[in-house]
Amino acid sequence: MPGRWMEIIAAQPRLGWVEQPSPVEALPEMAASLGLESLWIKRDDTLGAHVGLPGGTKIRKLDVLLAAPPWRDAPGWASVGAIGSGQLVALSAAARLLGRTLRAHLFWEPPLPGLLENLAYVASGPGDLRYTDTRVGLALRHPRALLSKRLGTLAVVPPGASALLGQVGVVRGALELAAQIEAGACPRPAHLFVPLGSGGTLVGLLAGLGLAGLTDVTVHGVATVERLYSLEITLGGHVREVLRFLDAPETTLPTLRLHRDQLGPAYGVATPASLAACERFAAAGIGLEPIYSGKAMAGLMAAAQGLRGPVMFWLTPRAPTPLPAAEDWRARLPRRLQRRLAASTQVRSPARRRVMLGVAGLAALTTAWRFTGYPEPPAGLEHLPRWAAGALAAAVEVVVTPTLDAAGVSDILRRVDAFLRTQPFEIRVQVLGAISLVEQGAGLLTTRVSRFSRLPPPARLEILDALVAQGGLAAEAGRAVRDLCMLGHYQRPESWAALGYGGPWVPEAPRPDPYGVWRSSAPPPGFEAES
Numbered sequence: 001m002p003g004r005w006m007e008i009i010a011a012q013p014r015l016g017w018v019e020q021p022s023p024v025e026a027l028p029e030m031a032a033s034l035g036l037e038s039l040w041i042k043r044d045d046t047l048g049a050h051v052g053l054p055g056g057t058k059i060r061k062l063d064v065l066l067a068a069p070p071w072r073d074a075p076g077w078a079s080v081g082a083i084g085s086g087q088l089v090a091l092s093a094a095a096r097l098l099g100r101t102l103r104a105h106l107f108w109e110p111p112l113p114g115l116l117e118n119l120a121y122v123a124s125g126p127g128d129l130r131y132t133d134t135r136v137g138l139a140l141r142h143p144r145a146l147l148s149k150r151l152g153t154l155a156v157v158p159p160g161a162s163a164l165l166g167q168v169g170v171v172r173g174a175l176e177l178a179a180q181i182e183a184g185a186c187p188r189p190a191h192l193f194v195p196l197g198s199g200g201t202l203v204g205l206l207a208g209l210g211l212a213g214l215t216d217v218t219v220h221g222v223a224t225v226e227r228l229y230s231l232e233i234t235l236g237g238h239v240r241e242v243l244r245f246l247d248a249p250e251t252t253l254p255t256l257r258l259h260r261d262q263l264g265p266a267y268g269v270a271t272p273a274s275l276a277a278c279e280r281f282a283a284a285g286i287g288l289e290p291i292y293s294g295k296a297m298a299g300l301m302a303a304a305q306g307l308r309g310p311v312m313f314w315l316t317p318r319a320p321t322p323l324p325a326a327e328d329w330r331a332r333l334p335r336r337l338q339r340r341l342a343a344s345t346q347v348r349s350p351a352r353r354r355v356m357l358g359v360a361g362l363a364a365l366t367t368a369w370r371f372t373g374y375p376e377p378p379a380g381l382e383h384l385p386r387w388a389a390g391a392l393a394a395a396v397e398v399v400v401t402p403t404l405d406a407a408g409v410s411d412i413l414r415r416v417d418a419f420l421r422t423q424p425f426e427i428r429v430q431v432l433g434a435i436s437l438v439e440q441g442a443g444l445l446t447t448r449v450s451r452f453s454r455l456p457p458p459a460r461l462e463i464l465d466a467l468v469a470q471g472g473l474a475a476e477a478g479r480a481v482r483d484l485c486m487l488g489h490y491q492r493p494e495s496w497a498a499l500g501y502g503g504p505w506v507p508e509a510p511r512p513d514p515y516g517v518w519r520s521s522a523p524p525p526g527f528e529a530e531s
């Protein structure tokens with residue numbers, strides 16, 4: 001039943017970035033492998049491509065928000081985000097397109113290569129950067145950057161662009177889906193999955209689906225932030241606020257189910273389940289990133305068994321193409337941030353280092369294109385994902401012996417995988433973290449931007465040496481990867497003769513686990529504290 005809300009939405013000015021519906025796409029093979037009736041993807045990664053914007057659901061928010069005062073009339077915008085924030089990337093792209101400036105108030109987040117790519121893009125854009133170590137410090141020092149609508153001549157864009165008008169942009173997205181269902185482009189979903197960050201996306205979709213009468217959809221919000229930032233009661237309040245603004249306060253809403261089991265250690269930190277989801281969907285041509293959409297997809301995969309009817313996934317990230325950066329982007333950063341970045345590869349405490357290695361390494365994989373383009377791994381690997389197998393194979397080729405044939409490399413990978421099977425979860429996370437730091441982290445330390453595995457062998461050796469010479473986390477990652485290669489190599493009977501070892505006396509005898517110590521509280525080999 002059309003209501004006044006339609007007119008109110010139509011009356012909101014827009015920048016014209018979302019004039020075409022983002023496509024809905026079926027993934028029949030993925031649906032079959034997950035045991036779902038059907039699986040559909042709402043491809044928001046395509047948004048804004050016609051005007052050169054990077055895509056993602058935030059384009060929907062900015063399309064409406066930036067077209068309204070005070071943002072419309074300001075010569076520039078101010079906003080707050082972590083140093084690798086995707087919201088600041090979207091705003092920076094908008095500033096370039098509309099000839100505005102962006103003052104980015106940054107707070108600290110571990111400087112991982114994928115996030116550095118975002119930082120480099122924002123630093124290369126028009127405007128300036130301010131830096132404070134913590135979010136709290138930022139709130140104290142620049143309260144107006146967080147709380148007010150204006151900062152001098154600049155208009156403030158709230159965190160996540162989740163202001164009321166941003167949410168109205170997402171309401172339009174839900175209406176767009178309703179029209180696609182009506183037109184037969186896809187079935188009416190029984191379940192819709194979406195990540196929950198600042199909440200604007202979920203709030204807009206709930207309100208919009210309610211307005212469209214799609215109230216028999218169960219909306220699944222997969223939390224990617226701590227509970228404090230995503231309380232049901234706050235979400236409900238925002239939905240009501242949107243509906244009041246649209247003069248439709250009595251609207252019936254779809255059922256909401258929140259999933260809080262995919263967050264992992266913290267916001268901004270990848271989990272193995274999210275990385276596995278990223279990799280699986282990258283192979284199907286769908287670009288997830290592990291901080292939001294990877295966790296949401298992991299939530300879908302974990303719930304798949306119990307889902308009846310068509311399932312839809314709202315693809316929120318930008319398109320997975322690398323962002324351009326100016327040569328001198330580091331020089332454009334505030335001095336304090338430069339110093340902190342330089343110091344950040346030197347973590348002193350060994351216990352903290354081990355945690356950081358897993359966290360830092362995995363979070364290095366923050367953009368989906370980092371998962372693509374790897375060769376088929378040897379069959380039967382359980383714990384080495386395709387990207388890790390590819391990176392480790394590239395290390396084996398230079399660490400073990402250059403004369404090793406492909407079958408030898410595969411054999412070593414299988415032995416490393418078998419070793420990982422015996423290890424507890426935290427160790428597996430650390431190992432994957434180390435591999436990804438070597439694979440993606442080279443650009444953090446050297447001028448190289450390529451992945452480790454794409455470099456010619458002499459350059460790979462150079463990178464491993466440079467990492468070890470760097471000290472801190474980088475050195476631990478480099479050493480851990482070298483140790484893994486050798487661990488796999490020395491388990492091969494072919495290597496024993498060179499050591500003067502005749503092999504085990506009893507062929508089937510269980511071999512002592514050389515890394516058994518990893519299960520004790522002592523630091524594992526390659527993770528020793530420097531005195």
Ligand SMILES: *Cc1c(COP(=O)(O)O)cnc(C)c1O
Nearest residue numbers: 086197198199200201292316317
């Ligand atoms: C910001 C963002 C989200 C979260 O949306 P909210 O509206 O903040 O909840 C989800 N996915 C991606 C890729 C994002 O960048």
